[in-house]
Amino acid sequence: MEYKINGRRRPEREDRRPFVTNNDNYDNNDNLINYKYYNSMLIYLLEKEFKQFVRNSFLPKMVVMLPLVAMLIFPLIANFEVKNINLSVVDHDKSSQSQHLIQKIQSSGYFRLTNVADSYSAALEQVEINNADMLIEIPIGFEKELESGQGTKILIAANAVNGVKGGLGSSYLMSILNNYSGDIIATRLPVSAQLKSAGFEIIPRYWFNPTLKYVVFMIPALMVMVLAIVSGFLPAMNIVGEKEAGTIEQMNVTPVSRLHFILSKLIPYWVVGFVVLTIAILVARWVYGFKPQGSIGTIYLFASMFMLAFSGFGLVISNYAKTMQQAIFMILFFLLTFIFLSGFYTPINNMPGWAKMFSNFSPFKYIIQVIRLVYLKGNSFADMVPHFLALCGFAVFFNGWAVLSYRKKS
Amino acid sequence: MKQFAAFVQKEFYHILRDHWTMIILLVLPILMVILFGYGISTEVKNTRFAVLDPSRDVLTQGIVNKLANSEYFILGDYLTSNDEVETCFTHSDYGLVLVFGSRFAEQAMEPGGAQIQLIADGSDPNTASILTTYASSLITSYQQEMMKGETPKMMIAPEVKLLYNPSMKNSFNTVPGIMGVIIILICALMTSVSLTREKEHGTMEVLLVSPMRPMLIIFSKVIPYFCISLVNLATILLLAHFMLGVPIVGSFGLVVLISLIYIFVSLALGLFISTVAEKQIVALLISGAGLMLPVVYLSGMMFPLESMPVALQWVANIIPAKWFIIAMRNVMIKGLGFMSVIKEIAILTLMGTIIIIASLKRFKIRLE
Secondary structure, three states, rough: OEEEEOOOOOOOOOHHHHOEEEEEEEEEOOOEOOOHHHHHHHHHHHHHHHHHHHHHOOOHHHHHHHHHHHHHHHHHHOOOOOOEEEEEEOOOOOOHHHHHHHHHHHOOOOOEEEEEEOHHHHHHHHOOOOOOOEEEEEOOOOOHHHOOOOOEEEHHHHHHHHOOHOOOOOOOOHHHHHHHHHHHHHHHHHHHHHOOOEEEEEEEEEOOOOOOHHHHHHHHHHHHHHHHHHHHHHHHHEEEHHHOOOOOHHHHHHOOOOOHHHHHHHHHHHHHHHHHHHHHHHHHHOOOOOOOOOHHHHHHHHHHHHHHHHHHHHHHHHHHHHOOOHHHHHHHHHHHHHHHHHOOOOHHHHHOOOHHHHHHHOOHHHHHHHHHHHHHHOOOOHHHHHHHHHHHHHHHHHHHHHHHHOOOOO | HHHHHHHHHHHHHHHHHHHHHHHHHHHHHHHHHHHHHHOOOOOOOOOOEEOOOOOHHHHHHHHHHHHOOOEEEEEEEEEOOOHHHHHHHHHHOOEEEEEHHHHHHHHHHOOOOEEEEEEOOOOOHHHHHHHOOOHHHHHHHHHHHHEEEEEEEEEEEEEEEOOOOOOOOOOHHHHHHHHHHHHHHHHHHHHHHHHHHHHHOOOOHHHHHHOOOOOHHHHHHHHHHHHHHHHHHHHHHHHHHHHHOOOOOOOOHHHHHHHHHHHHHHHHHHHHHHOOOOOHHHHHHHHHHHHHHHHHHOOOOOOOOHHHHHHHHHHHOHHHHHHHHHHHHHHOOOOOOHHHHHHHHHHHHHHHHHHHHHHHHHOOOOOO
C-alpha cells in the first residue's frame, strides 16, 4: 500500500502506517493507544493546521494587524481623561476681579472658554445643545463684595449626564475658586495673621505613573484582549468552521484521538499567541516607551497559562455551538462579561459587592492584574503565586470540561 | 397578503427554533444593562487609605479622622516607615497613602507651613486623580474649619448644581448607548447574516423564483428582527428605569420616535451589508468590525468623543449611533423637546434613506 503526502512518497515503514486498524493499537473508542504512533500523528495534524492557517487569505494578516491596530488606535479612543471642558461664562459684574478670575480659570488648562452669555438661561441653552459642558455665573457686585471682605457667591452648573466629567469638572473649578479666594485672603491679612494662616500645603504624588498617562492603564489590558482573541476565539471559530463545512465528520472517522485533534487545533494558536504578544510588547516599548519594571519572562509564563485556560474556554464553546453565528454570540456574551468584571476599564474596588464577588470568576481579572503589576510595579513571580494558581484552576476547569463534552460521535 | 404572512411566519420559525441564539438575543440586553450599569462604575467609594504619621499630633489626627469619616475613604493601617509605602500598593489594595512630615502641628504655624503628601496609585490614572481631588478638598475644608474665627471666612462660596444627574450615576450616560449597540446588533448584524445565509445555502434562489415579490421577501425577513429589537428596547428601558433608576424625563413618544428612526437606519445597514457579502462569515466580519466596534467605541457611549483625536471625531460623524445617542440623551436624560433633536433626527433619516436606496439598487433579483 502506498501513501502519498504532499506529493512525496512516504517510506513504507511499518510504523508509518497508523491508518491500518490493528486491534492492539486502539482502545474500544477507536482511540489510538499505541504510543509508537502518537507523535508522528500529531506532527502530521499540526502540519495540516499550520498550512491551513498560512494559506488562509485573511488570518495571517489579521494576526499582524490585530495587535498593531489594538495597541495603536485603541489607546486614542479608550480615554476617560477629563480635559478640554467647555465652559460658558455669565459675567454680570464685568469688573477687573471677575476678569482676573476668568483668566485664572482659563490658564488652569482644564477649561476651554467657549462662549460668553448674558444670562443664566442663555448659558444653560449652550449646555443643552452640548456647546458647553459647564457654566459659571458671576453675580453683580462680585468685586465690591470681595474687596469689602463680605464674601460672595458664585453659581456653577455642570452637565452631569456623564457623571465623571460633571463631577471632576466642578471639583476642578471649585479648587480654582478656593485658591483664588485663598490668595485674596492672604493679601488682605496683616503679616502676623498671614503667618498664622500659612497652614499646610497638599502635594499630590502619583506613583508608578507620575504624569497619569491613561495609556499606561490601557496597554496591559489590551495585551490580554489580543491574547484572548487569538487563543480562545480563533480556535473555536476554526472548529465550528469544520463543523459547518462538514469536514469534522471526516476527522471523527479517522483513528485520530480526541487529545490529538484538540492539541492540533490549539498548538498553532498558542504559537500565534506568543507572536501576537511579542508584537504587542514591542509596540508598547517602541511606540509608547513603556517597558516592564519586572521580568518579561514572568509575563510570558503567565500569558502561556492564560492561553491554556482560555483556549479551553474556546473549546467548550466550540463543543456546544453548531454554527459560526451561534459561536460568535456565545463568545461575545462571555467575553463581555469577563471583560467587564475584570477591571479592564475600571478598578474592581469600585464595583458593588456582588460584582466584586463575580469578578473572581473572570480569568481576565488575574492576567490583567499580573501584567499591570509586572509592567508598573515590578512584582516578581513569588508575589503573584495566587494569581498563577487561579489561572491554573481555570485551565484545569475549562480544559477538563472541553475534553468531557467533546464527542466524536454525532 | 396571506403569502406574506406565511413568509413572516417562516422567518419567525427560523429564529425561534435556534434556541441558543434566541436566548442570547433576549438575555444580552439584560446582561449589558447590568454590566454597564454596575461594572464600569467610576464612582469611587470606600477606598482604603494608609497613613504615615511620624508626628501624631492633634492636627494630623483631625485630618485623618476627617478622611476616615467621609464616605469615600476607610482608614487602614498606620505605617511606620517610608519603605512600607510601596508595599501598600504592590501587595495590598490601598488606593491612597497620606504622608505627614515630622513636627506637623508646629510646622503648620511656622512660615512656609507644613506639607501633606497624598500618594496615590497612578497605575489607574483616573481613580488616582479622583482620589487626590476628593482628599484635597476634604483636607482644605478641615483647614477652613480650623481657621474659623482667626481669619475671615471663605471669600467665594461656590454653589454647585449638577444638572440632569445630580447623583452622578454612570448609567445615565450609558443606557442610551446600550440601546444603540443592541439595536445595531439585532437589526444590522442578524438581518445581514440571515439574508446571506439564504444566499450561501442556495435557498435565496428558491425564494426568488417564488411568486412573492422580492421586496416582500426582504420585508418578511426584516419583520421578526424588528419585533425582537422592540422587545429588547422595552427590556432595556424597563431595567434602566426600575433597576438603575434612570428616568425618562422627556416625552416617551419622542423616545419611541427616535428609536424607530434608528431601527430603520440599522435595518437598512443590515440590508446593505447583505447585498455586499456573499458569505455569512464575511457579513459577520463586516458588521462586527465595521459596525459593532465603532458603535461601542466611537459613538461616545463609553468614552467621551471630545477626548479623542480630531480625526477620530470626524470618523464618529458617520456613525449613526453617535447621533442616536446624542438625541436619546437630550430627550431621555435632559428632557428636551422635539426642536432640540431635530438635527439628529434629520441626519438619521437622511442616512437611512441613502442606505436603503443604495441597497435596493444593489439587490439582485436575477439569478446568476
